Amino acid sequence: MHLFFTSLFPFTLLMASHLVSATVSKSFKECSQFFYMQTPPAGIRGTSLKWICQKYADKLRYATLYDSSRHLPLYSAYVFKKSDGKRRMDTPWMYEPQLLSNDESSNMKALPLSEKTPPLIEDSQVVLEDYTDAVGYRRGPLNPDLHQAEPDDKSSTYTLTNVVPLITDFLETSWNPYLDIVRRRLNNFCHGKSFVVTGVTVSGAAIQRNNRDRLIIPKHLWLAYCCPQFDRNSPYEVRFMFPSYGGYALNEQAGFSVVEVPLKTLETFLRSQTDIDSDMAIFYKGCVAENPLKKRRDLTDVLV
Numbered sequence: 001m002h003l004f005f006t007s008l009f010p011f012t013l014l015m016a017s018h019l020v021s022a023t024v025s026k027s028f029k030e031c032s033q034f035f036y037m038q039t040p041p042a043g044i045r046g047t048s049l050k051w052i053c054q055k056y057a058d059k060l061r062y063a064t065l066y067d068s069s070r071h072l073p074l075y076s077a078y079v080f081k082k083s084d085g086k087r088r089m090d091t092p093w094m095y096e097p098q099l100l101s102n103d104e105s106s107n108m109k110a111l112p113l114s115e116k117t118p119p120l121i122e123d124s125q126v127v128l129e130d131y132t133d134a135v136g137y138r139r140g141p142l143n144p145d146l147h148q149a150e151p152d153d154k155s156s157t158y159t160l161t162n163v164v165p166l167i168t169d170f171l172e173t174s175w176n177p178y179l180d181i182v183r184r185r186l187n188n189f190c191h192g193k194s195f196v197v198t199g200v201t202v203s204g205a206a207i208q209r210n211n212r213d214r215l216i217i218p219k220h221l222w223l224a225y226c227c228p229q230f231d232r233n234s235p236y237e238v239r240f241m242f243p244s245y246g247g248y249a250l251n252e253q254a255g256f257s258v259v260e261v262p263l264k265t266l267e268t269f270l271r272s273q274t275d276i277d278s279d280m281a282i283f284y285k286g287c288v289a290e291n292p293l294k295k296r297r298d299l300t301d302v303l304v
Contacts (some may be wrong), residue, residue, distance in 0.1 A: 024050050024051065024096065024098040024099060025051050025053070027051055028040050028051050028053065028063050030053045031060045031063045033079070034062050034063045034077045034078055034079055034195070035063070035197075035284075036195040036228075036284055037283075037285075039283075039284035040065075040077065041197055041199075042277075042279060042280060042281045043276060043277035043278070043281060044065065044275065044276060044277075044280065046065070046067035047067060048067060048069035048070075049066070049068075049074075050065075050099055051063070052065075052099075052161055054076075054159065054161070056152055056153075056155060056156035061078070061156035061157075062076055062078035062156070062157075062162075063076065063077045064076045066125075068099055071124075071125055071215065071216065072200065072202070073163070073164060076142035076143040076162050076198055077143075077195070077196070078143045078196055079193055079194065079196070080147050080183075080225065081147070081150065081153060082149055083146060083183055085180055087145050088151065088158070091154070092110040092158065093159070094108040094110055094158060094160065095108065095121060095126075095159070095161075096108055096125060096159065096161050100121050100123075100125075111127060125161060128160070130215050131165070132209065136168055137167060137207065137215075138165070139160070139164075140165070140166030140175065141157050141162050142163070142200075143157050143162055143196075144179055146179060147182075147183055147196065164200055165217055166218070166221065167251055169253050170249070170250075170251055170252060170253065174249055174256060174257050175249065178223075178260075182196075182223065182225065185241065186225065189230055189231040189234040190230050192228060192230075194225050194226070195225065195227075196223065197224050197225075197282055198221070198222070198223045198224075199222055199223075200219070200221055200251075201270065201273040201274065201276070202216060202274050202275055203216070203251075219250065219251060219273070220249065220250055221248065222247065222248035222270065223246055223248075224244065224245070224283065225244060225245060226243060226244045226263075226287035227242055228243050230243055230289070241260075243290075244287035247260040248266060263283065267281060
């Protein structure tokens with residue numbers, strides 16, 4: 001099934017492209033710090049996977065598992081930073097030359113395409129032109145800028161290897177409000193690092209350009225967080241949502257709200273979807289809560 005659509009608003013291109021770079025390899029070894037216990041999710045399959053350590057201003061910012069044959073990020077993993085929820089409005093969209101070839105520059109470059117752009121770049125990833133006929137859809141980031149605190153961390157999320165086509169009504173009325181709920185919850189009740197993974201399940205629908213499938217439309221969007229150190233005196237209505245919790249929703253018109261569920265329930269749901277193995281696991285050992293009393297006792301034993 002193919003869907004056809006028209007234009008999205010252009011995004012302002014103001015920043016220099018030399019600030020951004022990424023590392024593409026066959027593992028997340030260089031950016032394992034973005035995963036709980038340095039362990040990426042298991043059991044997520046794709047047809048041509050690329051492991052991208054997203055780098056901005058000479059600093060690694062987050063990790064993305066990218067299916068280059070479908071031009072689709074399967075998930076992005078990041079460390080949540082306490083945030084005021086504000087968005088950046090002055091960052092250009094970027095593309096990743098290394099997805100074309102390992103011989104290409106490691107620096108991401110600003111879109112739109114130019115005469116200097118490698119001619120086969122569109123074979124490996126999405127470009128802005130692919131969204132020209134995507135009426136009713138918007139670029140939805142997996143790692144959203146409102147979950148980051150520093151300006152550079154926010155800017156690093158504006159790469160097309162981190163976004164998927166989401167129905168505008170769903171993004172505005174369901175997903176963005178859910179992201180803000182998670183932001184406020186982690187801001188208020190997570191005392192240590194929060195590890196977040198946001199991903200998609202795959203549908204059979206696509207947006208075409210020049211009679212070619214260019215944008216695979218996600219069937220579901222999902223998110224899970226892991227906060228091993230949290231406020232054990234938090235209100236009852238959120239206490240059971242730690243150390244881990246998650247949510248998922250259909251990428252459909254308004255009315256398909258996000259369903260919040262325990263981590264195990266989310267993993268069970270995802271295992272029923274295409275391209276997810278039966279041993280799928282988002283966090284190592286399901287995200288284990290740290291015992292602050294035990295840590296204090298251990299510290300006392302060392303000092304005695």
